[in-house]
Amino acid sequence: MTAPAPAPRLTGSARLVALVAQREIMARLRSKSFLISSAILLLVVLAGIVFGSITAATPENPRIAASDPSLLDGIDVVEVVPVGTVDEAEDLVRSGDVEAAVVPDDSTPLGLRVIADSTEPRGLLLLLSETPPLELLDPDAVPGGLAYLVAFAFGIVFFAAGMSFGPTIAQSVVEEKSTRVIEILLAAVPTRVLFTGKVLGTSVLAFAQIALVSAMAIVGLTVTGQDALLVSLGAPVVWFVAFFVLGFVLLASLFAGTGAMVSRLEDVGATTTPVMMLVMIPYFLVIFFNDNPLVVGIMSYVPFSAPIAMPLRLFLGSAQWWEPFAALGILALTTVALIAVGVRIYENSLLRLGARVSWREAIRG
Amino acid sequence: MLEIRNLDKRYGARQVLDDVSFDVHPGRMTGFVGGNGAGKTTTMRIILGVLAADGGTVTLDGVPLRDGGRRRFGYMPEERGLYPKMRVLEQLVYLARLHGLDTATATRNARELVERLGLSERADEPVEKLSLGNQQRAQIAAALVHDPEVLVLDEPFSGLDPIAVETIVDVLADRAASGVPVLFSSHQLDIVERLCDDLVIIADGRIRVAGPRTALRAQHTTLRYELLTSADTAWLREQPGIDVVEFDGDYALFDAADEDAVQRVLREATARGAVLSFARQHPTLAQIFKEVVQ
Numbered sequence: 001m002t003a004p005a006p007a008p009r010l011t012g013s014a015r016l017v018a019l020v021a022q023r024e025i026m027a028r029l030r031s032k033s034f035l036i037s038s039a040i041l042l043l044v045v046l047a048g049i050v051f052g053s054i055t056a057a058t059p060e061n062p063r064i065a066a067s068d069p070s071l072l073d074g075i076d077v078v079e080v081v082p083v084g085t086v087d088e089a090e091d092l093v094r095s096g097d098v099e100a101a102v103v104p105d106d107s108t109p110l111g112l113r114v115i116a117d118s119t120e121p122r123g124l125l126l127l128l129s130e131t132p133p134l135e136l137l138d139p140d141a142v143p144g145g146l147a148y149l150v151a152f153a154f155g156i157v158f159f160a161a162g163m164s165f166g167p168t169i170a171q172s173v174v175e176e177k178s179t180r181v182i183e184i185l186l187a188a189v190p191t192r193v194l195f196t197g198k199v200l201g202t203s204v205l206a207f208a209q210i211a212l213v214s215a216m217a218i219v220g221l222t223v224t225g226q227d228a229l230l231v232s233l234g235a236p237v238v239w240f241v242a243f244f245v246l247g248f249v250l251l252a253s254l255f256a257g258t259g260a261m262v263s264r265l266e267d268v269g270a271t272t273t274p275v276m277m278l279v280m281i282p283y284f285l286v287i288f289f290n291d292n293p294l295v296v297g298i299m300s301y302v303p304f305s306a307p308i309a310m311p312l313r314l315f316l317g318s319a320q321w322w323e324p325f326a327a328l329g330i331l332a333l334t335t336v337a338l339i340a341v342g343v344r345i346y347e348n349s350l351l352r353l354g355a356r357v358s359w360r361e362a363i364r365g
Numbered sequence: 366m367l368e369i370r371n372l373d374k375r376y377g378a379r380q381v382l383d384d385v386s387f388d389v390h391p392g393r394m395t396g397f398v399g400g401n402g403a404g405k406t407t408t409m410r411i412i413l414g415v416l417a418a419d420g421g422t423v424t425l426d427g428v429p430l431r432d433g434g435r436r437r438f439g440y441m442p443e444e445r446g447l448y449p450k451m452r453v454l455e456q457l458v459y460l461a462r463l464h465g466l467d468t469a470t471a472t473r474n475a476r477e478l479v480e481r482l483g484l485s486e487r488a489d490e491p492v493e494k495l496s497l498g499n500q501q502r503a504q505i506a507a508a509l510v511h512d513p514e515v516l517v518l519d520e521p522f523s524g525l526d527p528i529a530v531e532t533i534v535d536v537l538a539d540r541a542a543s544g545v546p547v548l549f550s551s552h553q554l555d556i557v558e559r560l561c562d563d564l565v566i567i568a569d570g571r572i573r574v575a576g577p578r579t580a581l582r583a584q585h586t587t588l589r590y591e592l593l594t595s596a597d598t599a600w601l602r603e604q605p606g607i608d609v610v611e612f613d614g615d616y617a618l619f620d621a622a623d624e625d626a627v628q629r630v631l632r633e634a635t636a637r638g639a640v641l642s643f644a645r646q647h648p649t650l651a652q653i654f655k656e657v658v659q
Contacts, residue, residue, distance in 0.1 A: 179448065183440070184447075187414060187435050
């Protein structure tokens, strides 16, 4: 009796990790829900850009009737409709053909009178009034509205990636447990290889999706003539990408670990909720406190919120040159530590079927 | 040879495996038999390294098994499991590659198995769309697709119709014939009896019997004979050294005290009429099992 000639075995860990990651990616790309949610995300971004370009476009000048066009001399943002008499002007105002009318009135200090239908034409009144000279002490600072918008953009991208891919990886871990395919997998590959492959596969997908969204945003902003915004966002976006990569791997590891603690898909929320909180809290903090330098300053160093807060500070110009490096270093160390925690929970929980594994068992083993 | 030595496993205060030792020889089918909760699945999971033992060793050809050493094993877990949404062929190729085969060999093996197990028409369907019987075939294919050098199969025949059982039996016999040690557990003692070369019986976490099936049978075979004649067999009751177990006119089943008593009965029977059948009764595996476990 002779054993069959053993086929050569390809056993490199890197090859196995790549295999697992590849399967993870293919499984996701085949899932209709993933494709649909990705398409929706792209559409939302596209809609945002188009909406932005419409509102940013210069509005049409209001039509103003004037019995004496010289009354509106020096005001070039209105379209003057010349009229003969005050009565004629009033008719046009009533019919809605013009927004308001300006007629001479010697009884007023300005020597004119404004006629409007039912609402006060504030814009016109401002144009006709004297404004005192204004001196801006910090003309280069980012206006509050734009700061909010950028904070929101960084926040939503990181939040959306965490909220959509995080639970996905947890579910993928539970699926292997609930279908018991895990026993076959573990007989073939070490736990760490499986863990690394799953985290890597999901991360690559998340990065690809974000890259796609970014590419579309850049093209969209350029095409719609909003490229000025791009220039000021350049460096902060590069930093954001670096923070995003590390931050996402951190979250993915925690999701994979905590997912392994349950045996049924229905229960996955029970153990992943604390990780979800780590995704949600920074997002809401940055939305509500983006104008509070102290809160944003602290958040830019806390690993879970740094991917949102540090790029925001860079955009606002409130960070020293060394600060992003320091924050990135802290994030990198935390990521390494939490990958170890994720792997530990994963290894300790993977083959415990049935009841939910307690945190104590998951961490102590 | 796969050697299992002194395995111990406790869950809290409960001892589920107690000094479990046996061998699985190359080229031989070893049947692993025991009641529910006797420790079969636990033993198999320890062999495959998906469960850690509290004590004892598992060696293959004298080498202790470590991480990766089981990549050459084919395993069918008790709880069936494949990716439900992955297609059959694709899944087999993936598992073969995960066990270290290159893509070309993996694909060739997967196609061959799918064909041999009668799954060709279902090869491109997701596993969840298959009937239970076909899922079971796919599961067997998953255990075999990477040309394993050792096979460990937990209840490979449960849930299969008789035709499928025959197909699987053929496939497994082929693997054994090519020199692979095959360990399989089953509740279907008739299949085990027909299929296995060696037998391991476990009860309450302890090995009761382990060895070649023929030796075991010889050991448990008694001087029990069956007699069918053309005449009445009531005279048997009067024979010295004979204990009649069953009696029905021209048919009798009896235990003899020694060989001489057997020969006397045969002579007497031929003298009284035509002997239609005179045969020694071999115990079935079910009978041996009952006896060993009690």
